[in-house]
Every structure is written in structure tokens, then in C-alpha cells.
Amino acid sequence: MEDSTLALLEQLIARPSVTPQDAGCLDLIGARLAAVGFALERMDSGPDDFRVSNLWAVRRGRGTDARADGAGPAHAPAPVLVFAGHTDVVPTGDLAKWSSDPFVPTVRGDRLYGRGAADMKTSLAAMVVAVEDFVGAHPDHRGSIAFLLTSDEEGPARDGTVVCVERLRARGERLDYCIVGEPTSVERLGDTVKNGRRGSLSGRLRVIGVQGHVAYPHLARNPVHQAAPALAELAVTSWDAGNAYFPPTTFQISNIAAGTGAGNVIPGELVVDFNFRFSTESTPESLRQRVHALLERHGLEYALDWTLSGEPFLTPVGELSAAIGAAIEAETGITTELSTTGGTSDGRFIAKLCPQVVEFGPLNASIHKIDEYVPLDQIAPLTRIYRRTLENLLL
Structure with missing residues (x-):
């Protein structure tokens, strides 16, 4: 299992899939999934100059009542478990600052280096190999296993997962559980699982x-x-006090600009960019209303444009968090912590269709950095945790 996951991971890292490019990652993954009985459906989207690659792949198991003609959605009384993720990576930055080519997977010491090693090609490789291993041992598993993959998560996220979710919703596709392969571990593999994310309003x-x-x-x-x-x-x-799952909503100014550059001119306009990361105790509407009321109370002449990047989502403790928590403990001995900290993810889109969504993956210490890496000793355990979760939910 370790050798198989590492080999697939190296193949994925070697593909320079900077947003929105997929660089053949989905073809590689799709071929592996098709070989173990998955039906593949491409849902590519977007304009020609920003074409996004999307893949929906499903393997129907025991207890699935699929239509014989293959038309329309399947209705599955047994669970549908989705693995979700993205093949795209952020730009490398200054190549001269990398210790090795970011698209040549390189082992140094106890780490594998390369762009996407942590975010999130290790998770993708581990998911695929875990499913291959699980299906090989349990070809008549109950329920369905699916993959929802995109090349537009690190970018604007307009033509990726959000488009796929809407298409699946329109045809009545049912999702029960979803594991997003975001790198969530902080100090040790398995110490943190995200069961929700804050909203983002700019x-x-x-x-x-x-x-x-x-x-x-x-x-x-x-x-x-x-x-x-x-x-x-x-x-x-x-703005609020947060709750048992979320920290309080935060407000941060990110940019301020005014003036002509001359030292003897009073500016005619001030531009301020700011962002809320908000909990389920606030709504976009309540935050907007409070900001406008404050600005008007101060007597400002102003214009204010809003961008809602994502609403908060939360998966309370349930079957999915219990299944992945048990898998982590069995593999690592760690009792995982459920957390909603960090930025946004595609989980915010999937949660509109799927009632239980969690994120779990390797260490996040190096994500988006120069010399991004994954510890070699996390690759096989991560694969086994995904497989154990499959066993906990589909056997």
C-alpha cells in the first residue's frame, strides 16, 4: 500500500497542475478508478481561457437501486460516501528559492518535496489507493463510493466543485458522507479533523x-x-461570541489606499479592503447591516461593495465523524480533535447537498510555501485511515 500510494503521488506531483490546469491528473486518477469498476463522468466547465477540469466517478455497490438503462440518478438506500478534492496547486513562486524543482518529486531525508505534496496530492493518492484496496477485498460492499474532483479550488472556484454540486442536485443525486482531503493535521497525522468552516465575507x-x-x-x-x-x-x-464549534467572528483590514503620492495633496478618496471570517452565530445579512449602520452613524459619504466567498458550514458529531475518528485512533492511537478553524474549502459547496462533510489529510505546516513537503511516514497511515473509514461505513 505504501509503495502504491507513493508511486501515484509522485506521478501527480510531476504534473504541473497550477490553477486551473489539471495537467492530466484526472485522466491518471480516472484510469485507476475505472479499473476497479467506477463509472466516469467529466463535468468540465468555464470559458476557453480558464477551462476547469472536473470529474464525478461512482462505483455502485450492494443495496444500490440503479436504473437498468443507466439514465437518471441512482437511488441508494445504502450510504453514498464521497471522496472530494482538487488536483490544482498554487503557483510555485520564485523557482530559485526552491531546493529542488517543485514539479520533480524529490526525497530528502524523511520528506517528499514538491508543489502539491501537502495540498493536496498526497490525500488524492491515498484516497485512490485506499479505495482500490478496499474494493479488492470487498467487491460486494454495500452502498456507493464516489469521487468529486476539480482543478479549480485554489483559484476563483467558480467552475469547479460548485458547478458539479449544482448538476448533481439538479438530477437528484444523493450524497450521505463526504471526506475532503484538505491537509488538516497540525502536529501529528490525525490530530485534527475539520467538521466545518467559517464563512468569508469581504x-x-x-x-x-x-x-x-x-x-x-x-x-x-x-x-x-x-x-x-x-x-x-x-x-x-x-461581532458575536462564537459557539461550541466556532470561534468568534473576526474582522480584519487587509489593504488601505489613499492619496496621489504627493506630500502636499489631501486625498479625495480612501479605499479600504476588509474581510469577515464569520461563525454560524452571524449571517452575511447581519454583518452587512451592522457595518452600514456604523458607517452611517459616523456620517461618511461612501460606497461599499460586498463579496460573499462562502457561508459557514457545520457537521455535528455523527456517523461520519465517528467513523473517521475511530479509524484515526485505530491507526495512530490519537483521539482526534474536531475543529472549524482555518480558511474556506470546497466543503462549503458540498455541504449544501451532503449532510455530513468533514476534511482530513496530512500536516498543513508547508502548504503554499516554498519547499512544500509531506513526511514520508504519513503516506501509508493516511491511506490506511481512509480505508478503515470505508470499512466502518460500508461493511
Whole structure:
């Protein structure tokens, strides 16, 4: 199992699949899945200059009532377990700073280096090999196993998982459990499973002033001075207290721009970019309303554009978290912690169709960094954890 996962992982890393390029990863994975009885369906989407590769692959097992003509959705009284993930990776950055070519998988010491090693090609390889091993031992397993894979997770995420979910929803496809292969482990493999994620709401605030000479402030209106008290209040506002699963909602300013570059000109406009990472105790609507009320109370002339990147999702303790928790403990001896920290993931889209979604994968210490890596001694245990989870849910 270890050799098989490592070999597939190296093949995946060697494909330079920078968003939205898949670089043949889905063809490689699809061929492996087809060989063990999966039906493959490509759901590619997007314009020609940003074409996204998507794959939906399903293996129907015992207890699945599929239509004989193959048309329409299958109705599965037994569970449908989905492995989800992305083949795309972030750009490498300065190649001169890498110790080895990021698209040549390289072993140094006890680590395998390469772009995507942690995020998330190790998980993809482990999922595929775990399923191959499981199906080989249990060809008549109950329920269904599926893969939902995209090359548009690290990018704008407009033509990837979100498109697939909508197509599956439109035809009545049922999903019961989903494991997203995001790198969630912090100190040791298995110490953290994500059972939810915070929402992400961004704003671009334009505060309108009147440009003028710094020596004649009475003839101008400085938007920086006007906005400063409001921004200070936004920074210290308590938006909610969080709950048992989520930390409190946070507000962060990411960019501020004003001025012409000259030292003797009062700017005519201030532009502020900010972001909320919000818990289920707040909604996009409530946050928008509170921000607008605060800005208006400060008497600002402004325009504010909002972008909702994702709403929060939460999977309470249930069959899926119990199954993967038991698999982790059996393999590593660790009692995993359920967490909702971190950024957004494609789980936010899948959760709209699937009632139980968790994320689990290898160490996340090196994701998106120069010299991204995965510890070699995590590859086989991760594969076995995925296989044990299959056994816990489908036998």
C-alpha cells in the first residue's frame, strides 16, 4: 500500500497542475478508478481561457437501486460516501528559492518535496489507493463510493466543485458522507479533523472626500481623517461570541489606499479592503447591516461593495465523524480533535447537498510555501485511515 500510494503521488506531483490546469491528473486518477469498476463522468466547465477540469466517478455497490438503462440518478438506500478534492496547486513562486524543482518529486531525508505534496496530492493518492484496496477485498460492499474532483479550488472556484454540486442536485443525486482531503493535521497525522468552516465575507469600502491642498484644509475634506474613527470602531467591535464549534467572528483590514503620492495633496478618496471570517452565530445579512449602520452613524459619504466567498458550514458529531475518528485512533492511537478553524474549502459547496462533510489529510505546516513537503511516514497511515473509514461505513 505504501509503495502504491507513493508511486501515484509522485506521478501527480510531476504534473504541473497550477490553477486551473489539471495537467492530466484526472485522466491518471480516472484510469485507476475505472479499473476497479467506477463509472466516469467529466463535468468540465468555464470559458476557453480558464477551462476547469472536473470529474464525478461512482462505483455502485450492494443495496444500490440503479436504473437498468443507466439514465437518471441512482437511488441508494445504502450510504453514498464521497471522496472530494482538487488536483490544482498554487503557483510555485520564485523557482530559485526552491531546493529542488517543485514539479520533480524529490526525497530528502524523511520528506517528499514538491508543489502539491501537502495540498493536496498526497490525500488524492491515498484516497485512490485506499479505495482500490478496499474494493479488492470487498467487491460486494454495500452502498456507493464516489469521487468529486476539480482543478479549480485554489483559484476563483467558480467552475469547479460548485458547478458539479449544482448538476448533481439538479438530477437528484444523493450524497450521505463526504471526506475532503484538505491537509488538516497540525502536529501529528490525525490530530485534527475539520467538521466545518467559517464563512468569508469581504468588503471594499470607498470613502469619498474632497481633494485639496494640505495648506488649505478648510477647502477640502480628508476621507482618511473622516474614516479613521469608523475604522477604529470596526476593528474593536465584537461581532458575536462564537459557539461550541466556532470561534468568534473576526474582522480584519487587509489593504488601505489613499492619496496621489504627493506630500502636499489631501486625498479625495480612501479605499479600504476588509474581510469577515464569520461563525454560524452571524449571517452575511447581519454583518452587512451592522457595518452600514456604523458607517452611517459616523456620517461618511461612501460606497461599499460586498463579496460573499462562502457561508459557514457545520457537521455535528455523527456517523461520519465517528467513523473517521475511530479509524484515526485505530491507526495512530490519537483521539482526534474536531475543529472549524482555518480558511474556506470546497466543503462549503458540498455541504449544501451532503449532510455530513468533514476534511482530513496530512500536516498543513508547508502548504503554499516554498519547499512544500509531506513526511514520508504519513503516506501509508493516511491511506490506511481512509480505508478503515470505508470499512466502518460500508461493511
